[in-house]
Structure formats: structure tokens, C-alpha cells
Amino acid sequence: MKYIIFTLISVLAASAHAKKIGQAGCGLGNQLIGAEPGVMQIVAATSNGICTNQTSGITSGTSNCLDSAIDVALVDFVEENQVALKNDMSRGQGETVSTMSNMLSCANEKVAGEALKQSFEQITSQQTPEAMAQSIRQTLSQTPLAGCAG
Amino acid sequence: MYKSLFFFALLVSGIPSLSAASDVLNEALKTAQNKKLHERVEWIRLGHYNKRFFRWESEADGKEFFAAPDGAHDPQAELEATLRGFFSEQKRTFKDTRHPAQTTRCQFPARWMWLSKELQLKDSDLPTQECTEFNAFHKKLEAKSATLVFASYNTSNPSSTFGHTLLRFNRYPHGHSQGVSLLDVGVNFAANPWTNNAVLYAAMGLSGFFPGTYTALQYFYKVREYSDFDARDLWEYNLNLSQEELELAIAHIWELGFTYFNYYFFTSNCSYHILTLLDVAAPRLNLVDQLSFWVIPADTIKAAWRTQGLVQDVVYRPSLQNQLGTRLSKLKTDEEMQAYSQLQATWNAGNLPQNLSPEDRAKVLDAAIDKYDLINFRKLIDKNAPEHETKNKLLIARSHLPSTPSDPILARDDQKPHLSHDSIRFSFSNLTDNYGQNAFEVTQRFALHDLADPVDGYPRSAMIEFFKLTVNGGYKNSSKFFIRNIDLFSVQTINPFTTIDKPISWKIRIAADHVLDKRCADGCLAGTIEGNVGFTLGTPSSRLLFYTLLQNHIRTAPGFARDKFTLETGPQFGLRYLFTNSLIFHGETGWQWILGMNQRLPTTNLRLRWGATQDWAFDVGYRYQYFQQNFIASVNYYY
Numbered sequence: 001m002k003y004i005i006f007t008l009i010s011v012l013a014a015s016a017h018a019k020k021i022g023q024a025g026c027g028l029g030n031q032l033i034g035a036e037p038g039v040m041q042i043v044a045a046t047s048n049g050i051c052t053n054q055t056s057g058i059t060s061g062t063s064n065c066l067d068s069a070i071d072v073a074l075v076d077f078v079e080e081n082q083v084a085l086k087n088d089m090s091r092g093q094g095e096t097v098s099t100m101s102n103m104l105s106c107a108n109e110k111v112a113g114e115a116l117k118q119s120f121e122q123i124t125s126q127q128t129p130e131a132m133a134q135s136i137r138q139t140l141s142q143t144p145l146a147g148c149a150g
Numbered sequence: 151m152y153k154s155l156f157f158f159a160l161l162v163s164g165i166p167s168l169s170a171a172s173d174v175l176n177e178a179l180k181t182a183q184n185k186k187l188h189e190r191v192e193w194i195r196l197g198h199y200n201k202r203f204f205r206w207e208s209e210a211d212g213k214e215f216f217a218a219p220d221g222a223h224d225p226q227a228e229l230e231a232t233l234r235g236f237f238s239e240q241k242r243t244f245k246d247t248r249h250p251a252q253t254t255r256c257q258f259p260a261r262w263m264w265l266s267k268e269l270q271l272k273d274s275d276l277p278t279q280e281c282t283e284f285n286a287f288h289k290k291l292e293a294k295s296a297t298l299v300f301a302s303y304n305t306s307n308p309s310s311t312f313g314h315t316l317l318r319f320n321r322y323p324h325g326h327s328q329g330v331s332l333l334d335v336g337v338n339f340a341a342n343p344w345t346n347n348a349v350l351y352a353a354m355g356l357s358g359f360f361p362g363t364y365t366a367l368q369y370f371y372k373v374r375e376y377s378d379f380d381a382r383d384l385w386e387y388n389l390n391l392s393q394e395e396l397e398l399a400i401a402h403i404w405e406l407g408f409t410y411f412n413y414y415f416f417t418s419n420c421s422y423h424i425l426t427l428l429d430v431a432a433p434r435l436n437l438v439d440q441l442s443f444w445v446i447p448a449d450t451i452k453a454a455w456r457t458q459g460l461v462q463d464v465v466y467r468p469s470l471q472n473q474l475g476t477r478l479s480k481l482k483t484d485e486e487m488q489a490y491s492q493l494q495a496t497w498n499a500g501n502l503p504q505n506l507s508p509e510d511r512a513k514v515l516d517a518a519i520d521k522y523d524l525i526n527f528r529k530l531i532d533k534n535a536p537e538h539e540t541k542n543k544l545l546i547a548r549s550h551l552p553s554t555p556s557d558p559i560l561a562r563d564d565q566k567p568h569l570s571h572d573s574i575r576f577s578f579s580n581l582t583d584n585y586g587q588n589a590f591e592v593t594q595r596f597a598l599h600d601l602a603d604p605v606d607g608y609p610r611s612a613m614i615e616f617f618k619l620t621v622n623g624g625y626k627n628s629s630k631f632f633i634r635n636i637d638l639f640s641v642q643t644i645n646p647f648t649t650i651d652k653p654i655s656w657k658i659r660i661a662a663d664h665v666l667d668k669r670c671a672d673g674c675l676a677g678t679i680e681g682n683v684g685f686t687l688g689t690p691s692s693r694l695l696f697y698t699l700l701q702n703h704i705r706t707a708p709g710f711a712r713d714k715f716t717l718e719t720g721p722q723f724g725l726r727y728l729f730t731n732s733l734i735f736h737g738e739t740g741w742q743w744i745l746g747m748n749q750r751l752p753t754t755n756l757r758l759r760w761g762a763t764q765d766w767a768f769d770v771g772y773r774y775q776y777f778q779q780n781f782i783a784s785v786n787y788y789y
Contacts, residue, residue, distance in 0.1 A: 058287065058364050058407025060248040081332070081370055083530050084378065087519055090545035091512075092553035099332045099370075113553070120549035124542060 071133075074103060078136070079129035086124055092117035104140060107147030115143040171275065175237045178269045179230060185268065188226035192264050195430045196402065198411075199225055209418065209426075211361065212409030214244050217254060232261050233269075239277040249408050256281035257408060260401035260430070284404050290366070291335050293319035293396045295388065298424070298461075299336065300451045300567050301376045302383040302469075303609055312598065313447040313567070314376075315421045317428070318369055319400065324388045324462055331386075332370040337403055339364050339423035341413040362413035362423065364406050377469045379527055384467040385567055387451065389460055391432060399431035421447040428454075435460065442789065446573040446597055448607070455568035464568075466561035470524055476559045477517040478648075479690075486514055487649060493518045497540050499547030512551040519544050564731050570607025571764055572788040573597040579769070579784035581622070590624040591634065591782075601642070601724075602769070604732035604761035610692040613642040613657075622664075633675055637661040640680075644697045644724070646688030655697050657682040666776040668749055669710045676707035682722065697724045701740060718742040718751065732761030751776070765789065 078085060081096050088094025092113045106112040116123065119139040126132040140148040187193055198209040208215070208222040216222055218231035235242075235254025243251045255262055255276055265271065301314040316338045322330055341360035376382045391399070406427075411418055422445040425437045440453040455461050468476070481487055489503055493514060502511045522541055529535040563569075577593040596617040599608045615637055623631035642657035659680035666673040684699030701722040706715045722740030729735070737756040744751065757771040771782035 057248060058366055058403055059250060059283070060407075077333075077370070081374065082533075083523060083527070084374070086542075086545055087523070090519075090548040091516065091556075092549075093556060095332060099330060102330050103333070117549050117553065121546055124545070 074100070074137070075129050075133045077103065078133045082129070089116045089123065090120050100136070101146070101148065104137070105149035106140065108145060111143060112140055112146035112148060115139055115146055171237055171277070174271070174275045175233065178233055178271060181269050182229060182233060182265070187265070187268055188229040192433050193225060193229060195426070195433065196261055196264065197221070197225055197228055198426060209411055210409040211412050214246070214249065215405070215409035217258075232258060233265065236262065236276055239279065244408065250283045252283070253279050255279060256284055258405050259284055260398055260405050263398055263401055287404055288400055291319045291400050292321050293400060294323045295320040296391050296396060296399065298387040298389055298451065298454055299372070300385040300387065300447060301372070302385060302567060303612070303614070315424050315447045315450055316372065317424050318386070319396070332368070332373060334369045335366050336369045336372050337364060337366050339420045360413050361410035362418070362420070363410045364403055364423070366403070373467070377467060378523070381469045381471040381524070383469045383472060383561070385451070386465040386467060387454055388462045388465065389454070390462050395432045399427060402427065402430045416444045419445055421445050421450040425450050425453065442574065444574070444596065448567050448570055449573060452568050452570075452572075464566060466559070468559045468561070470520060470527070473559060474517060474520040474524060477513070477520055480513055481517060486510055489514045490517055494521060497522060497544065499544050502547070508551050509554055512548065512554050515544065515548045515551065516554075519548060564606045567607045569764075571599075571604050571761065575786055575788050577784050577786045579782050581780040581782055583778065583780055587626050588624070589622060591620060591622045593618060593620045601726050602734050602736040602757045602759040604734070604767065605728060606731050611644045611646065611686070611695060613640065615640040632664060632673060633662070634664045635661055644686040644695055644726070646686045646692060646695055648690065652685070655684050655686045655699060657699065663705070665705060665707065667744075667751065668747060669712070669716060669744070670707060671711070674707045674709035676705040676710070679704045693728045695726045698722070699724070701742060703742065713746065716747070717745045719745065732767070734759050759786070
């Protein structure tokens, strides 16, 4: 019995130093796995099974990215959807490309997608989401036929 | 002198308007009482009240949700306190400092919407106030329509076993051109951990001791999380809600933001609290009443589906895994398949054979890109992962190939989750042995689906069972009953090998089984852990599946004659054939050696089940276990 109590206490004490779990910032990586990737965090993020834990409370400002200006929103979108967005840009179409052309009020989504595909290497050689978003806007502004306003 | 006169004038002029306001309030209180507004279903739902032991009790557990001290138990006092609060300029402050201080009117916009309509009140009757925070929240949602989203099961991840639901508020009406829903807002109800302690987290999370709260997040987070990361399909049920109903829903979500609900895994869970929200928004609906005591997310989808006129249409968003499946099915020729296999071995797009047309190379590469993501998704979240380099080379190669028309991926009709049989199953079976003696067997299963149950709405190659109790009795020479099984948890996936994918088939079961052999000659209930692993062959549609597993049981019971722990191991062969989606044969046979006991146990289980309706199914079967055989006839009722 003593053994069990001792083990329990030491496990609790040791695990108390564990990383913050499920603290959701704006970032997906953040949300899913905390600051450092680890199996426990991934499990933690999805472990209550029916629901995961996000902390974008209703009254506490929700996600800081929900109502920002277009620049911020675009950077955020690029960052959070990076894997899917790169895939779609390399194919010249797809949901993230559609969404982005909607954000930037592009009149011709198809042309916009094709332009992003043409400039794919240029865009993805950028190191930060800010630079990538910038490069995307530049590409589109140099493609008048896409008719992007934003 | 002038100054004091001025003050006096100011004072006097203020009095009539003050008393006018209190007249309006008194009038409103009287009308509310005369109309018995506190008994109306709208008010009961706004307060999340339930009758418990002849007494009202609100499900909301945070005191901040109530204007009256006993508001949680007294709908009438709560209504009156709310009305009084509307006429006060005083801001309510909250213990949880994340909530901004609010006047009653600003904290409870949904109550105001309903009460002001019933009592014909206007904002101008109240003290002037600006609900800045609520207006900002409202602007973020900007809803023109709403969608109930069901995140489907991922059978390789037991934690997602039962699915999940959330409510999406769309910036455009339904039917708007595709590709804009990523920026819509998903409202989610989830348990919040109050501890960073990993051990406590797991324990509390599983037993449901965390407070549950609503959150709002852009939908793309959910898409990335569920479709990409978790390999779960998303089913989007577009709802017919009026603009007024949408506004009430948004206003009520704001109110709920100030409180929490104790989270119970199986009853007061995410899906339940999404449905209560819809019932508040549209009092014409009675969704919660359609649920049984347990709330399984798919059941809430069915409640919505069965409500006349509520669901406008269903949109399918395939997981990355299923998107890959579709891309692979488009590789028709041997050259394409070969190119894909080669690409998968090297991840070097430079190797793509030039004799394929650019379009065909694009097809092959598209599949390979998805496959690479599927394998490396967790790593690709880390921006510094070396995998990005390989991935980028694939993408650059892809960007040099032509765009190909992409047809939307459609789900087979029979996959739609609202078609699934209900989650609880009661079965009654008649057993007949060699000598023609009859006995019976009764099985109660809490959830969810086995390999012989009708497959509509469920994954075809998976079994998930949670808490199943089987009792036998009615034997001629004995009046005794015995428990054959208590399955706490049982998961199995039998995804077949394909030319390009070789998934492992496996089963895990935690249970107590009735053991009747050398170990326990009179029969005893033994704690059992079963772990099987092997592979499955089958047709691409999974209509016919044949699997071979190495089956292992660790069993223990105080009544075991010699060793208190035993290990059994041996081969198991299984066959599952879908004559139709609801006429299904499932058979398993095999044998096990009890290690160290020189005994071999052959076991066979065969079953042909016909799901006559969504609720009823009938079986004939055969079982050979512990050297006894039984012919089985069963009736199954799903509810």
C-alpha cells in the first residue's frame, strides 16, 4: 500500500512539470501539440474523444485572428493552412486557393490559381508566412487578368 | 446661486424619466407574470432548465449565467431578475476575469430578444448602453446560414471512436460557390482541462470531470485537424434556419460564453450541447427530446435529419486518406501504377517516366503528394522538419505539370452517417445444442457497431464496441444464469491490402470472458486482454474481406486451477461478405494453445445477419467453443 501511494505521488509530481497541454494559440501546431511535439500532447489534444479542447472562449476575444484586417488574416491563413495551401498552389487550384482568392476579392479564380502555380517556386522559397503572403499578393497584383482587388 | 439652481433643474428633470423607466419595468414584470412567461418553453430552454425530482434545475453550472441568486432553480425569479437587470446601468463583473464586465442587457442578448418581443419593449426603454464586446463577437460570425458538421470515425484512432459534432456559422447563404467555408466560424463545445498534469489530465478527461465550455474557431482549424491530421471525413449538414433563428443562436452562444457545463462523456457532451443550442435558436425544433439518455454524436445527426425540413442538403468533405483513395482509383494503367510505386519508394519526381503524358504524370504525382502528407503529416507541422525539403521538390515538379480538372469527390450514398443503425443494441438469441436442448442468450450493447451489423453509415472494415454484456440462461438441467462476456471496449480494423498499401489488421479487446476448460472446470469469469494482429485481403470495395490474425489472450481469474495468469495464442481466420449492405455473413475460426498447459482450444463463430429495417435485424449462426456447439437464432433491436 505504501508503495502504491509513493508511486502515485511521484508520478503526479513528475508529471506536474509536463508541458502545458491544449493551450490553443492561433497556431494549429500550438493547438494540437503545445509548444513541443510529443505523443502525449497529440493524444491530449484529441483524447477526450468526442471533443477536443480548444481555448478560444466566446467572451474572451475568441481567436485573435477572426476579425483582423486582411493583411493579418492572410498571413494567418497562409501559416495555418501551409501544407494544404502549398499543395493546392502547385496544382493551380483547390479549396485553399479558392478561399484566398475570395479573401483578396479576385474576379477570376482560375487565372489567379494558374498565376500562383506559375510562381510556385518563387512563393514557396520565402521563409516566413509574412513573406509568403506578401509574395502571393505580389504575384496576383502582377496578374491583372485575375482581377484581385485586395 | 445660478449653479445650484442649475443642479436643481437637472435633478428635477431627471426624475420623470427615471420613474417612467420604472413604470415600464413594473408594467413588464406584471405582464410577464400574467402571461406566465417563465413557464414558456422558450424561457425554459434559454435557461437550460430541466425538471429534476419535481424541481427545476439548470444544466448550466457557472453562477455567472444567472441574474437571480437562486436562478439555477427558479425560472420565475430568474426572469424577473433579468428584467430588472435590463433597466439597470450597472455592469456585472465576473470572478473569471476573462469575461468582460457587462450590463445585464449586454450579457443576455438572447433573453432580451425574446423578452422584448413578448413584452413589447424597446432598447430606448432602457438606459443608454453600448454592447461593444457582443457587437464585436456578432461581427465575427456574420452568419447568413448554419451547418451542423459531423466529424466521422477514425478507426485507427480509438479516441475518435464515436465521432464529433460542431455547428458552423457561414458567412454566405447555402449554395454559395464552393471554397469559402474555410473562413466560416465553427462553434464547438468541449471539455477544458484545468490541469497541466498529464496523469490527472488523462484520468479526468476520460471520466468527464472537466468543465465544458463553448468555443469559436475558424473552420479551417477543424478541417486541418480532422481531415488532414486525424484522417476523419467531415459531413456537413446544411440547416434551414431563418435569419431570426440564426441571430438568436449567436446571441445565445454569447450568453453561454459566461458559463460552463460539467462535461459528462456520454450524456452532457459536445453533441448534446450543440443540439440544445439549436433548440434554443428555433423553438419549433425538438431535437434534444429525440435523444436517448446516452448521446452518441451520430444520433444527434439523425435527430436533425429526421426533423422535417431542417436539413437542406449534405456536403461531404473527404479526409486526406479518402482523397488519396480517390486519386489512386484514377490510376488505371500498369505504367501509372508502376510510376506511383517507384515514386513512393524514392520520393524523387525526377524519376517519373517521360513516356507518360504530362497529364498522367500529374495524376501520379498528385496521388504521391497526398501519400507523402499522410505519412508525414505530424512531422510537416514542424516548420523545420527535414521532410519539407523532399515535399517541396515534389510540389515544384507538380507545378511544372499542367493543371488537371479536379472532379469533386463524392461520397457513396450508403456512407452518409444519418443512415446508420442506432447505437444501442439489444439481442435475444435462442441456442440449440447437439442434443436439441434449447437455452437463451441475452446481449445488451451500449455502442456501436460490429462486423455483422448493417454497414450503412459506418466504416466498412471496422468494428467498435463499448460495454457489451452477454448473459446465458434457460438451460434444462439447471436454473443458473451465467455471464458469458462483459466487453468493456473492443476495436478491430480489417483494411485490406491493395497493390500500393499494406495496412496492418488488428484487434484490441478488454473484457471479462466466461472460461470453461482445464483452467476452470466449472466455469469462471476471467479478466481478459485480447490483442490480435495480422493482415486482410479483399476486394477494393471491401465487399469481401478475408483476414488472418495471430490471436492472443491474457486471462486471469482467482478461480484458475494452477496458473493465475494464462496466455493463449494461435491463428484466427475471418471472412466477411456483404451480400447487400444489410445482408451480411461474418465468420471466424481458429484455435489457440494455452501456453504451458498442453491444451488446444478450437473456436468457430459463424453468423448471417439480415437487417430488415434500420432498427431490426435477424441472425442465424453457429458457435463452437470449449468443445460445445450451438446453433443460434437471434433477434436484434437497435435503438
